[in-house]
Amino acid sequence: xxxxxxxxxxxxxxxxxxxxxxxxxxxxxxxxxxxxxxxxxxxxxxxxxxxxxxxxxxxxxxxxxxxxxxxxxxxxxxxxxxxxxxxxxxxxxxxxxxxxxxxxxxxxxxxxxxxxxxxxxxxxxxxxxxxxxxxxxxxxxxxxxxxxxxxxxxxxxxxxxxxxxxxxxxxxxxxxxxxxxxxxxxxxxxxxxxxxxxxxxxxxxxxxxxxxxxxxxxxxxxxxxxxxxxxxxxxxxxxxxxxxxxxxxxxxxxxxxxxxxxxxxxxxxxxxxxxxxxxxxxxxxxxxxxxxxxxxxxxxxxxxxxxxxxxxxx
Numbered sequence: 001x002x003x004x005x006x007x008x009x010x011x012x013x014x015x016x017x018x019x020x021x022x023x024x025x026x027x028x029x030x031x032x033x034x035x036x037x038x039x040x041x042x043x044x045x046x047x048x049x050x051x052x053x054x055x056x057x058x059x060x061x062x063x064x065x066x067x068x069x070x071x072x073x074x075x076x077x078x079x080x081x082x083x084x085x086x087x088x089x090x091x092x093x094x095x096x097x098x099x100x101x102x103x104x105x106x107x108x109x110x111x112x113x114x115x116x117x118x119x120x121x122x123x124x125x126x127x128x129x130x131x132x133x134x135x136x137x138x139x140x141x142x143x144x145x146x147x148x149x150x151x152x153x154x155x156x157x158x159x160x161x162x163x164x165x166x167x168x169x170x171x172x173x174x175x176x177x178x179x180x181x182x183x184x185x186x187x188x189x190x191x192x193x194x195x196x197x198x199x200x201x202x203x204x205x206x207x208x209x210x211x212x213x214x215x216x217x218x219x220x221x222x223x224x225x226x227x228x229x230x231x232x233x234x235x236x237x238x239x240x241x242x243x244x245x246x247x248x249x250x251x252x253x254x255x256x257x258x259x260x261x262x263x264x265x266x267x268x269x270x271x272x273x274x275x276x277x278x279x280x281x282x283x284x285x286x287x288x289x290x291x292x293x294x295x296x297x298x299x300x301x302x303x304x305x306x307x308x309x310x311x312x313x314x
Contacts, residue, residue, distance in 0.1 A: 135161030174249030
């Protein structure tokens with residue numbers, strides 16, 4: 001098995017076609033096919049199978065490609081750092097639950113590095129997708145949260161994907177609403193006061209249990225629920241439907257605007273508050289790129305300015 005064969009396999013997986021991959025790699029299609037057959041012989045698995053639209057990875061191939069991406073990305077980092085050659089255009093990806101501070105830090109990172117030398121990707125997506133993206137090396141960094149309610153399940157999935165979690169900040173629940181909401185003048189809001197209004201929750205897919213919900217206190221029963229897929233829709237429903245969401249209280253006004261309020265959630269005997277532990281996930285035993293380190297620096301810089309919602313920072 002060679003690095004060249006690994007590169008060939010990764011290009012084929014992305015192109016979805018041997019012909020397209022051969023064009024990208026500037027080699028003949030028969031040579032490419034022969035190289036992949038040798039790789040499959042070395043690994044003892046079938047990496048790709050053909051269908052009417054081209055080639056797709058087999059289940060065993062998907063697992064192989066996940067490891068292959070990690071190996072090749074680490075190789076590129078090493079060659080950039082020590083070869084002395086001009087740097088190629090590299091990819092940097094982040095997958096995140098729906099946090100405006102994660103977007104804010106990404107904006108600063110792009111501004112620092114410019115878009116000429118990098119192919120950037122920011123994936124604001126479902127919890128399980130964040131874990132799988134980082135596990136497969138599609139993204140280098142993932143942003144998620146853990147709580148007493150979901151910690152065991154999240155930790156299990158992180159272990160399966162060979163990932164580690166690093167805490168950034170811990171905070172309690174805040175009710176996030178529009179400034180004209182009927183409860184906007186309250187100093188704190190109890191669970192019973194929210195029952196007349198729709199709870200806005202990010203959709204996680206039909207097969208995903210509540211442990212993967214992005215909202216703190218997701219184990220509670222809300223009589224009115226609207227599921228969405230993006231933050232902009234949530235903000236619109238806060239205006240048009242007096243909707244609310246339960247979040248960390250950490251919001252970028254620069255991105256979300258200043259027409260919204262964060263009000264502390266008031267616990268009672270039946271509806272206790274809980275701690276939201278927000279952090280980032282990375283692949284274990286990998287070399288972190290400079291750009292990933294800078295991205296995490298900008299997140300921490302943003303969180304250092306947060307006051308009221310914070311319990312502590314790591």
